[in-house]
Amino acid sequence: MGLKSTLFVTALLLSGAVAAVKTQAYFNETAYLPCQFINSQNRSLDELVVFWQNQEKLVVYELYQGKEKYDNVDSKYKSRHISFDEENWTLQLHNVEIKDQGDYQCFIHHKSHKGLVPIHKMSSELSVIANFSQPEILEDSNTSSKSYRNLTCYSVQGYPHPEEMYFLLRTENSTTKYSPTMQKSQDNITELYKVSISWSYSGFHDPSNRSVTCVLCVLGMCLFSKPYNIVPPKTHLPPKDNMLWIAAPSLVIVGVMVFFLAQWKRKKKQPDLSRERHESETIKMEGEESKNATHQQVPTLQHC
Numbered sequence: 001m002g003l004k005s006t007l008f009v010t011a012l013l014l015s016g017a018v019a020a021v022k023t024q025a026y027f028n029e030t031a032y033l034p035c036q037f038i039n040s041q042n043r044s045l046d047e048l049v050v051f052w053q054n055q056e057k058l059v060v061y062e063l064y065q066g067k068e069k070y071d072n073v074d075s076k077y078k079s080r081h082i083s084f085d086e087e088n089w090t091l092q093l094h095n096v097e098i099k100d101q102g103d104y105q106c107f108i109h110h111k112s113h114k115g116l117v118p119i120h121k122m123s124s125e126l127s128v129i130a131n132f133s134q135p136e137i138l139e140d141s142n143t144s145s146k147s148y149r150n151l152t153c154y155s156v157q158g159y160p161h162p163e164e165m166y167f168l169l170r171t172e173n174s175t176t177k178y179s180p181t182m183q184k185s186q187d188n189i190t191e192l193y194k195v196s197i198s199w200s201y202s203g204f205h206d207p208s209n210r211s212v213t214c215v216l217c218v219l220g221m222c223l224f225s226k227p228y229n230i231v232p233p234k235t236h237l238p239p240k241d242n243m244l245w246i247a248a249p250s251l252v253i254v255g256v257m258v259f260f261l262a263q264w265k266r267k268k269k270q271p272d273l274s275r276e277r278h279e280s281e282t283i284k285m286e287g288e289e290s291k292n293a294t295h296q297q298v299p300t301l302q303h304c
Contacts, residue, residue: 020103020125021036021122021123021124022124022125022127023125023126023127024126024127024129025093025100025126025127025128025129026096026131027097027098027128027129027130027159027190027192028095028096029096030092030093030094030096031096031100031128032090032091032092032093033090033091033092033093033106033124033126034090034106034122034124035052035106035122036089036122037089037106037108037120037122043110045063045065045066045086046065046066047065047110047111047112048063048065048109048110048111049065049108049111050062050084050089050106050108050109051063051072051106051107052104053104053105053107054103054104055102055103055104059073059074059077060073060074060077060082060093061073061084061091063084065111068084080093080095081094081095091106096128097190097191098128098130098159098191098192099191100126100128101126101127101128102126103123103124103125103126104123104124104125104126105121105122105124106120106121106122106123106124108121128159129159129219130158130192131158132155132157132158132162132195132223133155133157133158134155134223134225134226135154135155135165135214135215135216135224135225136154136225136226137153137212137213137214137228138151139151139152139228140152148200148202149200149201150198150199150200150201151167151198151199151200151201151228152196152197152198152199153165153167153197153214154194154195155195156192156193157192157194158192158193159192159193160218160219161184161186161195161218162182162193162195162216162217162218163217163219164179164182164215164216164217165179165182165195165197165214165215165216165217166178166179166180166214166215167179167180167197167199167212167213167214167215168212168213168215169210169212170210170211170212171208171209172209178199180197180198180199181197182195182197183195183196183197183198184196195216197214201230209229209231210229211230212228212230213226213227213228214228
C-alpha cells in the first residue's frame with residue numbers, strides 16, 4: 001500500500017476522535033490551523049510524519065521525518081505559500097482566500113520499524129472574513145426633479161454578505177429607519193461582495209435640519225457612513241456687489257426727479273422780476289409822457 005493510501009486510511013480511522021476547533025482568518029492574511037500536539041515523549045521530528053488535509057480529503061501539507069514532501073500534496077496547494085510552525089504545531093496558510101474556508105484535519109504518525117502508527121489527530125473549522133469598506137452615500141446626479149433626490153449607499157470588498165443594510169433619517173425630534181431592498185453582487189474570482197441600497201427622499205423642502213446615515217451590519221457588527229446633511233432651502237439673494245449695481249440706476253433717477261421737483265417748487269414761489277421790471281418801466285414812460293403834455297399846455301407870458 002502506498003503512503004498516500006496509508007495516510008487516507010489512517011485519517012479515516014482517526015475521524016471523530018477530537019471535536020473541531022473554530023478558527024478565523026482575514027482575507028489575504030494568514031490562517032493558523034492548529035494541531036495542538038503535546039509531545040510528552042519528546043519525539044524528534046525525524047520520527048514523525050505530520051500532514052493536514054481539507055474537507056475534501058485533499059492533502060494540504062506534509063512534513064515527512066522533518067522535511068517537506070510534496071508527493072501527496074494536492075496540486076492546488078503546491079503553489080501556495082504554506083509553512084509549519086514547529087514550536088506551536090500550527091500550519092500557517094498565507095494569503096488566505098475565501099475558498100480556503102472549511103474543515104481541516106491534522107494527523108501525526110510515529111514512524112517505526114513496524115510502519116506508521118497514528119498518535120494524534122486534530123480538527124479545525126476555518127472561516128474567512130473580509131471587512132467591507134465604510135458605507136458611502138451618493139446623490140444621483142441625473143435626478144432632474146426638484147421635489148426629491150435619489151440617494152444610493154454602497155459598500156464593497158466584503159465577506160460574508162451583510163445581514164442588513166438601511167438608512168437612518170435623523171431630525172431634531174426623531175430618528176426613522178428605512179430598509180430598501182439590498183442589491184448584492186459577488187466577484188467571480190475573489191468571491192467578495194459588493195452591496196448597495198437606494199432610496200428616493202422627498203423631504204428636501206422641509207425647513208428643519210436633517211441628516212441621513214447608512215448602516216451596514218455583518219456578523220453582528222455595524223458600520224456607519226458619514227452623515228449626509230440636508231440643508232434647509234434658503235432664499236437666494238444676489239451678491240452685494242450686484243445689488244449695488246442694480247440699485248444705482250434707480251437711485252440716480254430718483255435723485256434727478258427730486259432735484260427738478262425742488263427747482264420747480266422754488267421757481268413757483270419766487271416773483272417774476274422781469275414782469276415787474278417791465279411794468280415799472282411802462283409806468284415810468286407813461287409818467288414822462290403826461291408831464292410833457294402838461295408842459296406844452298401852459299401859455300407863454302409876453303411883456304407889454
